[in-house]
Amino acid sequence: MNLTATAGRAGRFLLDFALPPRCPACGTITAEVDLFCDGCWREVEFLGGGCATCGLPLEATGAETCGACLAEPPPLTRIRSAVAYGDTARSLVLRLKYGRKTALARTMAHYMRRPLGELTPGALLVPVPLHRRRLWGRGFNQAALVATELARTGGCQADPLLLRRTRHTPRLKGMSVSERRRAVGGAFAVRAGRAVRGRNIILVDDVYTSGSTAAACARLLKRNGAASVELLTWARVVRPTTIR
Ligand SMILES: [Zn+2]
Ligand SMILES: [Zn+2]
Incomplete structure (x- = not known):
């Protein structure tokens, strides 16, 4: 030894x-x-204000909802994120996921409490699930760590197992909107015995990129009778050039 x-x-x-x-x-x-x-x-660029639905910065028109959300209301009732996806935000995500710095989930949850306050009070926090193959490889779901931490410190409830990913999905980067939608369609299921009907649900994820994954979860939850589905993420790609 x-x-x-x-x-x-x-x-x-x-x-x-x-x-x-x-x-x-x-x-x-x-x-x-x-x-x-x-x-x-x-x-760090903290996000706030913006479109009442999607949270993206608004043109100075006095409107509360952006043109895109008015034209085609998204399946998510409201989308809120703590910070814009930049160097620091990305570094936290990578070190949490691949460097196993699980304490960083506490930092993310801390800064996510303010945007959480703009979502439905008393809603159930549900992390976007990983496929079990990825879960076995990583040992934890970073979104579940953050949701659990938010529930612990924010006096709300989380159910990290409500959703499950029924199949492995390819990386969505570089795909068109319709390709993404097809790639994640039918990839999620509500775990047997979990009640969704009539509930307000807040999906929790680390990064909001195109929203295809969260939209697929939202459609599934709505089909199962959820009253509302919102999304809360640590970071959000505000300008597409920041995706790396
Ligand atoms: Zn919008
Ligand atoms: Zn510092």
Whole structure:
């Protein structure tokens, strides 16, 4: 047995508790656990206002709903996100998903509480599910971690198992709207024994890109009698050029 390595790990473990909190984005020592330092806070683009339905920034016309939502109301009653998808927002998502920094779910949930306040009070939080193959590979569903954290700190309820992904879906990047819709159509199901009828549901996900996945979940929930389906995400692609 390598005693030095073991002692090193134990020391590291103790240090994690003894050290002051660090900014989840840049690692600078901060006053409060899980929150951005002042510099990163200024750099992150927090989202607010915008179209009453989809939340995207509005043209200065005085209208409350954007032209796209008026022309074709989306299956999601309302869409809200904490931040625009930029370098810092993306880094948190990647480190949570692939770097297994599960504590970052707390940071995301913290900043998602404000947009959550713009959605239906008392609605049930339901994370967008992963296919079990991906769940086995990663060991956790990042959206479920965030939803559970929001429920724990926000006094609302979450049901991480209400939806399940019945088949693996390809990456949607580069697909047209109709291709995306076909790719995710029928990929979700309501778990047996779960009651959806008459309920207000808030889908929770890490990033809102094209919305095809959330729309597929929303259509399914509506077919099962949900009263309303809204979407809450950590980050949102506001300008398509920020997708990488
Ligand atoms: Zn920072
Ligand atoms: Zn809109």
